[in-house]
Amino acid sequence: MNRLLLTIxxxxxxxxxxxxxxxxxxxxxxxxxxxxxxxxxxYIENDKTNFVSTLCREGKIVYGSPVxxxxxxxxDQLLINEPTLRSEITILIIxxxxxxAFANHDGILLVDIGIIAQASNEAEIAITLxxxxxxxxxxxxxxxxDYTKKSDVILAKHEASREQENEADTKGIEHFYAASKxxxxxxxxxxxxxxxxxxxxxxxxxxxxxxxxxxxxFPEAYFLQNVKPISNRDDYLDTLSTHPNxxxxxxxxxxxxxxxxxxxxxxxxxxxxxFNEIRSLCRLECINQWLIQHDYVNAYYNAFVxxxxxxxxxxxxxxxxxxxxxxxxxxxxxxxxEVIKKYTEFEGEQxxxxxxxEKASKLELNPLAIRAxxxxxxxxxxxxxxxxxxxxLIKDLTIFNLSLSEFSDYPMxxxxxTIQEQHKAVDQTSNDKYGRIKNNSPTVQKIKPTDNxxxxxxxxxxxxxxxxxRTYFQQIQNTVADEKILTVxxxxxxxxxxxxxFFFMQPFYTHYNxxxxxxxxxSNTGLIATEKALKKSAKRLKIxxxxxxxxxxxxxxxxxxxxxxxxxxxxxxNNYCNLQEWIFNAFGIKEDMVPHLSxxxxxxxxxxxxxxxxxxxxxxxxxxSFFKISDIVFSAICIYAAPxxxxxxFVPVQSIAMDLSVVDITTGKTVFVDSDNLxxxxxxxxxxxAFIYDCLYAIKKGGEK
Amino acid sequence: MKNKLRLFLISILLITxxxxxxxxxxxxYMGNRVLFDFSTTFSPSWLYPxxxxxSDHWRKYYSFNYDITxxxxxxxxxxxxxxxxxxxxxxxxxxxxxxxxxxxxxxxxIDAGNITVHGFGIFYKQYVGSAAxxxxxxxxxxxxxxxxxxxxxxxxxxxxxKGYLFATKAAIGHDFLFFDRLRVSTAFSLGIPLTGWKGxxxxxxxxxxxxxGKSNVQGFINNRLAGMYFFGFEVHIGLLAF
Numbered sequence: 035m036n037r038l039l040l041t042i043x044x045x046x047x048x049x050x051x052x053x054x055x056x057x058x059x060x061x062x063x064x065x066x067x068x069x070x071x072x073x074x075x076x077y078i079e080n081d082k083t084n085f086v087s088t089l090c091r092e093g094k095i096v097y098g099s100p101v102x103x104x105x106x107x108x109x110d111q112l113l114i115n116e117p118t119l120r121s122e123i124t125i126l127i128i129x130x131x132x133x134x135a136f137a138n139h140d141g142i143l144l145v146d147i148g149i150i151a152q153a154s155n156e157a158e159i160a161i162t163l164x165x166x167x168x169x170x171x172x173x174x175x176x177x178x179x180d181y182t183k184k185s186d187v188i189l190a191k192h193e194a195s196r197e198q199e200n201e202a203d204t205k206g207i208e209h210f211y212a213a214s215k216x217x218x219x220x221x222x223x224x225x226x227x228x229x230x231x232x233x234x235x236x237x238x239x240x241x242x243x244x245x246x247x248x249x250x251x252f253p254e255a256y257f258l259q260n261v262k263p264i265s266n267r268d269d270y271l272d273t274l275s276t277h278p279n280x281x282x283x284x285x286x287x288x289x290x291x292x293x294x295x296x297x298x299x300x301x302x303x304x305x306x307x308x309f310n311e312i313r314s315l316c317r318l319e320c321i322n323q324w325l326i327q328h329d330y331v332n333a334y335y336n337a338f339v340x341x342x343x344x345x346x347x348x349x350x351x352x353x354x355x356x357x358x359x360x361x362x363x364x365x366x367x368x369x370x371x372e373v374i375k376k377y378t379e380f381e382g383e384q385x386x387x388x389x390x391x392e393k394a395s396k397l398e399l400n401p402l403a404i405r406a407x408x409x410x411x412x413x414x415x416x417x418x419x420x421x422x423x424x425x426x427l428i429k430d431l432t433i434f435n436l437s438l439s440e441f442s443d444y445p446m447x448x449x450x451x452t453i454q455e456q457h458k459a460v461d462q463t464s465n466d467k468y469g470r471i472k473n474n475s476p477t478v479q480k481i482k483p484t485d486n487x488x489x490x491x492x493x494x495x496x497x498x499x500x501x502x503x504r505t506y507f508q509q510i511q512n513t514v515a516d517e518k519i520l521t522v523x524x525x526x527x528x529x530x531x532x533x534x535x536f537f538f539m540q541p542f543y544t545h546y547n548x549x550x551x552x553x554x555x556x557s558n559t560g561l562i563a564t565e566k567a568l569k570k571s572a573k574r575l576k577i578x579x580x581x582x583x584x585x586x587x588x589x590x591x592x593x594x595x596x597x598x599x600x601x602x603x604x605x606x607x608n609n610y611c612n613l614q615e616w617i618f619n620a621f622g623i624k625e626d627m628v629p630h631l632s633x634x635x636x637x638x639x640x641x642x643x644x645x646x647x648x649x650x651x652x653x654x655x656x657x658x659s660f661f662k663i664s665d666i667v668f669s670a671i672c673i674y675a676a677p678x679x680x681x682x683x684f685v686p687v688q689s690i691a692m693d694l695s696v697v698d699i700t701t702g703k704t705v706f707v708d709s710d711n712l713x714x715x716x717x718x719x720x721x722x723x724a725f726i727y728d729c730l731y732a733i734k735k736g737g738e739k
Numbered sequence: 740m741k742n743k744l745r746l747f748l749i750s751i752l753l754i755t756x757x758x759x760x761x762x763x764x765x766x767x768y769m770g771n772r773v774l775f776d777f778s779t780t781f782s783p784s785w786l787y788p789x790x791x792x793x794s795d796h797w798r799k800y801y802s803f804n805y806d807i808t809x810x811x812x813x814x815x816x817x818x819x820x821x822x823x824x825x826x827x828x829x830x831x832x833x834x835x836x837x838x839x840x841x842x843x844x845x846x847x848x849i850d851a852g853n854i855t856v857h858g859f860g861i862f863y864k865q866y867v868g869s870a871a872x873x874x875x876x877x878x879x880x881x882x883x884x885x886x887x888x889x890x891x892x893x894x895x896x897x898x899x900x901k902g903y904l905f906a907t908k909a910a911i912g913h914d915f916l917f918f919d920r921l922r923v924s925t926a927f928s929l930g931i932p933l934t935g936w937k938g939x940x941x942x943x944x945x946x947x948x949x950x951x952g953k954s955n956v957q958g959f960i961n962n963r964l965a966g967m968y969f970f971g972f973e974v975h976i977g978l979l980a981f
Contacts, residue, residue, distance in 0.1 A: 570769060570919075574769065575770070685915050712870050716913070717870060717875045717914075720768075720872075720916040720917075720919065721872065721875075723769055723919055724768055724769065724872050727767075727769045728765050732765070
């Protein structure tokens with residue numbers, strides 16, 4: 035009875051919490067809440083490179099959120115008879131739209147939001163958890179696949195992995211799932227989630243009304259008539275898979291559950307409403323993640339699908355506008371292949387969306403995005419990132435030499451003969467030259483289309499009737515013209531004058547061994563060396579070395595008396611995650627794009643403005659190559675070459691890719707960037723350190739690169 | 740006159756290289772510019788004997804003259820440095836003596852005389868390739884040296900000869916930098932005296948006739964040193980100090 039009461043109270047708390055979040059869906063981001071779990075804290079404090087800390091370092095792990103609490107409740111149900119095991123398990127959520135979950139050897143269960151976003155009921159999430167708990171209980175270890183080894187070794191490892199999966203399926207159902215009150219009927223749906231989880235949230239036809247209105251229509255050639263059917267095959271060859279194929283897993287599970295008694299078992303032990311809310315949050319976060327990863331068409335199509343269910347939700351409207359902006363910019367930069375995969379790779383109704391965005395030109399996508407962003411500008415004037423994007427698109431039109439006078443005031447298909455040429459009548463009646471000129475100004479003159487007008491030239495016809503749009507548009511274009519003059523008149527404030535506003539992100543450093551597998555020990559050593567080089571260079575150049583360190587997130591480096599409280603740690607962690615997402619997003623977009631995420635710099639590092647980020651990837655090359663063997667032979671013949679050979683033999687040969695950027699967080703613009711790639715060289719650490727110093731020196735001297 | 744012209748040209752080369760310094764571009768390594776270096780040049784004694792006097796055997800190809808060279812080097816731009824160095828080496832030369840006045844008895848024979856050399860030099864190093872950056876990577880070195888020597892023949896009576904030799908050499912090598920401070924290098928070098936390369940081979944297989952000053956000892960020693968200078972390989976260890 036007490037348990038039931040507690041569950042009801044928790045559910046009510048969830049709903050209140052979710053209701054409050056509903057009102058702020060507009061900028062929804064899944065964030066951690068409450069106390070940081072001790073096990074996660076130890077990962078951060080140890081600051082080692084491993085799977086969990088890498089995810090954490092990337093800002094992908096969430097704890098204490100409504101989603102975590104919901105999943106924890108499910109785990110409670112599954113482990114109702116195993117309190118000891120329950121106490122060993124910590125559930126963390128990964129902000130990733132992939133349908134997946136992991137069990138770590140230390141009891142951490144990592145659940146991707148993708149699997150919750152695609153689930154149909156609570157019981158399907160319970161099946162996922164029971165499988166992962168079984169992995170932990172059976173002490174299954176991660177099998178590392180080294181593809182450089184002989185193929186029969188790989189095949190054996192795959193087979194072992196598939197056996198582990200079968201064991202986990204069986205134990206999960208019979209031991210943990212059976213102990214709970216979740217319905218066995220959920221299994222069919224669960225395997226559907228695994229099979230079709232790569233598809234969007236629904237398979238709805240891509241509607242032309244989304245992108246067209248009465249004023250213009252796109253050519254029929256832009257719309258795919260027949261989309262590729264969704265593949266139903268679940269009995270694919272799994273010899274090279276870590277998991278058995280879906281058909282086998284489905285059959286095995288059905289064999290176990292078919293004779294089980296389902297009486298009293300339910301698909302939802304918490305309320306269905308709560309499940310829907312939690313799933314909605316995960317779906318929103320999936321869209322966020324797609325936008326951050328620049329998977330714009332995926333974000334656009336899924337936002338469209340979800341908007342059908344909830345047309346008033348401004349989040350979807352914003353997401354679609356941001357996606358259009360990204361697509362337009364990448365088309366403009368001729369880099370759309372970086373963000374739009376070929377439409378033939380997709381199946382189902384989403385294929386039509388990919389097809390359309392592949393066909394639409396940059397001149398068509400620009401007004402399409404302007405239309406979407408103007409709608410937001412009208413309803414959410416405080417939405418600064420969207421305003422900046424709108425301004426950026428209008429500036430792009432200036433670059434294309436397009437002003438409002440290039441866009442028709444009349445919808446496509448208007449009979450030209452029926453258009454009254456009022457302004458011409460005015461012109462003719464005026465005898466004054468200047469009067470005629472004023473009457474012909476772009477803000478007054480109505481543009482009549484000609485036969486040569488393209489589709490994009492009709493796309494702003496309705497917006498042009500809105501005087502506020504015309505004024506706004508003209509203001510931005512005037513600003514572009516003014517900026518050109520101001521650039522000549524006023525020298526831009528040199529970066530060297532802003533050195534006090536710099537702060538350094540902990541560098542990224544990855545070291546791959548000869549087989550292409552990350553060497554964690556060398557990555558850590560390299561990271562420490564890079565930090566030292568940054569610190570030393572900054573000190574030498576008298577640049578303030580303010581840093582945001584991953585290790586500090588758990589209160590590391592502070593004495594017990596100055597240790598901040600748990601809520602502060604979570605706030606710090608959330609800020610760090612936001613920063614990581616911002617960096618991922620900002621560094622992936624084109625240089626002149628506006629990031630759609632906004633960042634409160636004062637929360638991250640008060641008084642700072644410029645973020646210094648450096649990334650390095652080192653690859654160890656093979657020690658004994660043909661050339662080195664030839665050196666040894668040469669040395670044997672001519673002893674004078676011996677010192678050379680010895681030196682070359684003992685000094686490692688490495689390839690390195692290094693990058694250092696400075697980003698203005700207030701604008702999202704990259705103000706300095708330098709990178710270098712060197713292939714198979716000696717002295718790589720020295721080259722790296724010299725690169726770091728040279729970059730900081732260049733910033734100090736002028737910041738032009 | 741010819742020597743002065745060469746000296747002048749080398750000086751012009753060094754000054755030009757130094758003037759490549761670009762104030763906007765960092766020329767130092769992590770803010771450090773000055774290196775202290777210690778090197779030994781191993782010169783095989785296949786043309787002339789070394790002070791171990793084993794030049795008659797095949798082992799002469801694997802025995803060396805040693806030129807000890809401490810130096811100071813200053814980074815002047817991203818791909819170049821200049822430096823000054825001091826030389827010290829000891830070697831031998833074979834001489835023939837024929838003296839019938841010693842102790843009223845006829846005395847003749849072959850002996851090894853000692854040469855002690857002190858020298859000074861300046862050099863310019865040009866680093867090449869994408870992975871080179873002063874002070875590490877593959878480099879070419881151009882060096883100008885002046886040697887001042889004492890040559891001593893003990894028999895039949897002690898004769899001390901003093902002289903000097905100016906020479907220039909080019910080297911190709913590779914610098915490795917460890918821990919942002921420690922530099923280890925190896926290089927091959929080829930050098931010739933300013934008087935020309937012919938002298939290097941003039942006195943091969945012959946000994947200096949120390950009998951009553953029958954031949955020019957300075958010319959012989961110069962050739963002897965030029966032979967040592969002609970080919971060498973260098974091993975350096977250095978410290979990027981500040």
